[in-house]
Amino acid sequence: MTTPDDDARPGTEDPTHWVLSLSCPDRPGIVAAVAGMLAAHGGNIEESQQFGDPLSGLFFMRVQVAATAPEADLRAALGELGERFGMTWELDVAGRRMRTVVMVSTAAHCLHDLLFRQQSEALPVDIVAVVSNHTALADVAAFYGIPFHHVPVTRDTKQQAEARLLELVEETGAELVVLARYMQILSDELCRTLTGRVINIHHSFLPSFKGARPYAQAHDRGVKLIGATAHYVTGDLDEGPIIEQDVERVDHSKRVEDLVALGQDVERRALARAVRWHAEHRVLLDGHRTIVFR
Structure with a gap:
């Protein structure tokens, strides 16, 4: 049986499936920072791929994540992460045409x-x-x-x-x-x-x-x-x-x-x-x- 307050309880929102792609100068801690930020915003990583290019010195990452946080919150957090690591990033709804x-x-x-x-x-x-x-x-x-x-x-x-x-x-x-x-x-x-x-x-x-x-x-x-x-x-x-x-x-x-x-x-x-x-x-x-x- 549900009550009128059920939808307002934390964690009951249907997650949105996102694709995050990014690149930045390679350095330790990037994967941990991205994963930690997503977890802090109710994110469950469903797929993750990354590559560090020794020729260009750049790090590349693509993550599919299901997250309950509002889009604006995710983008704000990514903006802060981007400044910290010098990232170029893009966030989009997974499967959007x-x-x-x-x-x-x-x-x-x-x-x-x-x-x-x-x-x-x-x-x-x-x-x-x-x-x-x-x-x-x-x-x-x-x-x-x-x-x-x-x-x-x-x-x-x-x-x-x-x-x-x-x-x-x-x-x-x-x-x-x-x-x-x-x-x-x-x-x-x-x-x-x-x-x-x-x-x-x-x-x-x-x-x-x-x-x-x-x-x-x-x-x-x-x-x-x-x-x-x-x-x-x-x-x-x-x-x-x-x-x-x-x-x-x-x-x-x-x-x-x-x-x-x-x-x-x-x-x-x-x-x-x-x-x-x-x-x-x-x-x-x-x-x-x-x-x-x-």
């Missing part, structure tokens, strides 16, 4: 895959817009009920097109932009504005075969493995921090078109994993590298 804009040109396979996985595999994103410099994939977006925005790009209109993209990011509240075979190079200014928030899929196992027609380049070199690379976008073409890579074995009998067909499946897999890990706050930047807690 990240608002995402997908940019495409004419290739449909990555867009189809992301939209399908969003519906069928609980990919933790909410695709709020599809943006393209062509109209070829408008029907794909319409099939899934996603708003489609045609933003043509020419040499003379590139600045206006990127301004429109930023408007759409702001209007939709997008936290992530995915270049799902968007065959345009983003300006340095746009890359800086969206640092750490743009993921690209490159149809090559970077750093090999950068730029255009990588499958033709790979075929010409007689490669035995073809691959795809999902990475964050920076001002340096195809050189942003790598999140995920995947490969398929091939042999001398494969034509360029065979490599393209096999490669498209590799691209889908690598991009979907990178998007999932980013949305689950499993990817932390470490200079020009990434730490990925799988």
Whole structure:
């Protein structure tokens, strides 16, 4: 039998499941400080991963925790901890779907895959817009009920097109932009504005075969493995921090078109994993590298 005061008793609140990710200069006591702060706020750690990088001297940590403390209290405590250890940190509700804009040109396979996985595999994103410099994939977006925005790009209109993209990011509240075979190079200014928030899929196992027609380049070199690379976008073409890579074995009998067909499946897999890990706050930047807690 319950009484009117039951809900007011300490410890009876339903906990909120959080994901905390952080990085800071490595030093003793970080894990103990984080765990102690969470315990002091009614937190029960459900998963914890950490890594100290001897090259950069940085410490990285991802924690999933169920906590009864109000969000404001948790953030205040993290702010104090952050000042003490020089931390960069992020706190989010576990499993929250990240608002995402997908940019495409004419290739449909990555867009189809992301939209399908969003519906069928609980990919933790909410695709709020599809943006393209062509109209070829408008029907794909319409099939899934996603708003489609045609933003043509020419040499003379590139600045206006990127301004429109930023408007759409702001209007939709997008936290992530995915270049799902968007065959345009983003300006340095746009890359800086969206640092750490743009993921690209490159149809090559970077750093090999950068730029255009990588499958033709790979075929010409007689490669035995073809691959795809999902990475964050920076001002340096195809050189942003790598999140995920995947490969398929091939042999001398494969034509360029065979490599393209096999490669498209590799691209889908690598991009979907990178998007999932980013949305689950499993990817932390470490200079020009990434730490990925799988």
